[in-house]
Amino acid sequence: MNFLVAPLTIASIAGGFAALISIVDKHVNDYGDVTININSDKKNLDVRGGDSLLTTLSSEGIFIPSACGGRGSCGACKCKIVTDVGPHLPTEVPYLTKEEMGDNIRLACQIKVKKDLELQIPDELFNVKQFIGRVEKIVDLTHDIKEVLIDIGEETIDFDAGAYVQLVVPPYGKIKDINQRAYSMSSRPSDKSHIEMLIRLVPGGIATTWVHTLLKEGDKVDVIGPFGDFRKSETNSAMICVAGGSGMAPFKSILYDMFEKNDTQREVWYFFGARTEKDLFYLQELRDLQEKWSNFHFVPALSEPDTTGKWQGETGLITDVLDRYLKEVIGDKEREGYLCGSPGMINACNNVFTENGMDLDKIYYDSFA
Amino acid sequence: MKKTPEILSAERNMVPGVITAEGFLGDDDLSLSEIITRDECEMRALRLEFNVVADILEHIMAEGEKGLGEPITIEDRWLVQVLEAKGALPCPFTHDGLYKKTAAEITCLKSRETILVTELSLHLLRQHHFLQGKGSSFRLEPSKLGVIFCE
C-alpha cells in the first residue's frame, strides 16, 4: 500500500490547487450587477457585468453601429465613456485620433463592463431597432448587383433617406461566426414596413458571397438600423449627385423621397457612371422620373460602350462627364456635391468639384467605409 | 514548436469568416509559421527580395488606380485593372493596421501571365513575409511573381 502514498499526495496537492484556481476564477470574473447610465440619465440599464459594452448594450436593445460585429476591426462603435475605464487598449488605438482619445472616446466592443458606467451616445441611436424580417424579393439588376427587398412584418422602421442598416450574416459554409455588414437603404422612408438594399458581389466578401449564393426569397434575415448621417441638406442649392453600381442605393431613396414629398423645387443632377451597358440598371425608372420631375436631370455615362453604337448617352469616364457638365451646363450657381462610392472615385470626384469652384464643406459623402 | 501568442491570434484571424469569407490559409496543411518559412525559402531560391517585390507591386497598383476601375496599360509592360470595394480589412496580425479593399489584376503584356494583388496581401508580403496558403485565391505564388519583371 505504501506505493500509493506518492501518487495520492501529488494528486491531492494538484487537486487542492485546481479547486483554489476555480474559486479565484469565479470570484475574479464575476463582475456582478452594474448600472449603465446613458446620456446623463436619459436611459439607465441594470445589467450583469463581464461582457463587452457593445454586446451588453445590444442585448438591452441599444445598438451602437458595428460594421464588423464587435471584432475590433472596423472602428464604427465609437462612444464617449465619461467614467474612467483605464487607459486606451492597444486594440483601440489604431481607430482613434489624438483628439478623440483626449475626449474619452472608446470602442464599445473593446471595453469590458466591469463596474458602473456613464456614457454618451448620439440621441439618434435610441431610434435603432433590431428587425426580424423575411426576404420578399430578390432581383438581379446586373451580373453582380442584386436588389434585396425585406419585409419586416408588423414592425416599422423610421428613417431619413440616405441612412443605412446592418445586415446580420449567419454562419455558413466554412464560416462559424455571425458577422454584420452595413448597406445603405434604397427603399423610401414612406414605406415603413420594408427595407430594400442594393448589394454588389465583392470577391471573397463574407456578406456579399452569402447574399449572392445562399439567400433566397422567403428566408428569414435579421437587420439592425437605421444608422448613419448621410442625407440631403435643407438648403436650396443645386444637388450634384454622383454614384455608380450599388452606390446608387442611398440616392434611390433620397430621390424618390423628394419626389413623393413634392420637394421638387431644387435642381438635382444625378450622374451614374458605369463601364458597359450591362453594368447599367434602373435606366427606364430614372428616365421616367426625369419626365415627371422637371428639375431632375439624369446623366448615365459609359466609359466603354460596346461598338454597336446603340448607346446614345454620354461616354467617357464619369469624372470627365461631370467636369464637362459642371463647366458647360450647370454653371456657377450654389451647388452641393453628394458622393457614394469607393475612396478612389470619391477622391477623383472631389478634385473635379473643387477645380470647378465648389467648397469642400459643401461636399457630402456616404462615409461608412 | 510552441506558438507565440502573436502567431496564435493571427492564425485564428486567418480562418474563413473572421476577416474574409475564404480565409488566408487556403488548403495548406502547414501551420502559419511553416507556411512563412517555406515561402521565404522559395523566394530566396528565386532570388526575390520581399521589399523589392513589394515596392514594384505598390508602384504598379498606384499607377493602376488612375484607371478608376478600368483596365489601363502601364509603361507598355503591364495591363492593370484596380477595383475597390467599400470598407476596410484589418491585418490578421493584430494591431497591424486597416487596409482598403483594393484588388489589382496585373497582367504582363508579353507573357500574358496574371496575378491578383490586394492592398492587404501586399502588406502581408512586405511586413510579414506571408504570401497566404496554397489554394487561397489571393495567394501570391513566388513563381508567378516573376510577372513584375516582365519586359
Place this chain on the structure above:
Amino acid sequence: MAPDIHPFTLLLASIFTSNILLANFLGMCSFISISKDMTSSNGLGMAVTGVLTITGMINWVVLKYVLVPLDLLYLRFIVFIVVIAATVQVLEMVIDRISPTLYMALGIFLPLITVNCAILGVSLFMEIRNYTFIQTTFFSLGSGLGWWMAIMALSAIQKKIANAPVPAGLKGPGITLITIGFMAMAFIGFSGMLIVQ
C-alpha cells in the same frame, strides 16, 4: 540543520551579494526580453517578487509538513512546480482583472514566470540550505526584490544604450548580454560579504 543567519541578513544578501540574477544567473529569459520597456519591467518585477514570496512560503510548508513526514522528498521537483504553476495562474487572473493593460503588455511572459528558473531555484535553495520559515520568507522576498532591481537597472541602461552607436551586429540581444555581463562583474565585488548558508 537550519543555518544560523539572521533573516534580515538573508534579505540583504539575496538582494545584493547573492543576487539571483546577477550572481546565480537564474531567471534570464524574461530578464532579457522584457527589459526593453520600463513600465512592463516594473510590472513583471512586481509579479515575480509576488510569486517568489508566495511560492517560497507555500513550498516550505508543503516540504516540512507533507513531503518530509511521508518520506517523499524525491517528489519535491514535481510538487514545487505544481505549486508555482497554480500560483502563477491565479496571479494571471488577478492581473487581468486589475489591469488589462499590464496583462496585455506582459503577454506570454506572465505564464512564462512558471518556468522561470529563478522561482524553482529559490525553492530548491530553501530546501538544500534547510532554511526556517522566517528565513525562507525573507530569502524569497529578497530574491524577488533583487530580480526586480536588476531588471529595472537593465531597462534603464538599455534606454541609454538605445541612443548610443552600437555596431549593427551587436544591436539587441548582443549588447544586452554584454551589458548583463558587466552588471554581473560589478556585483561580484559584493561576493562573500554576507553568508547565505
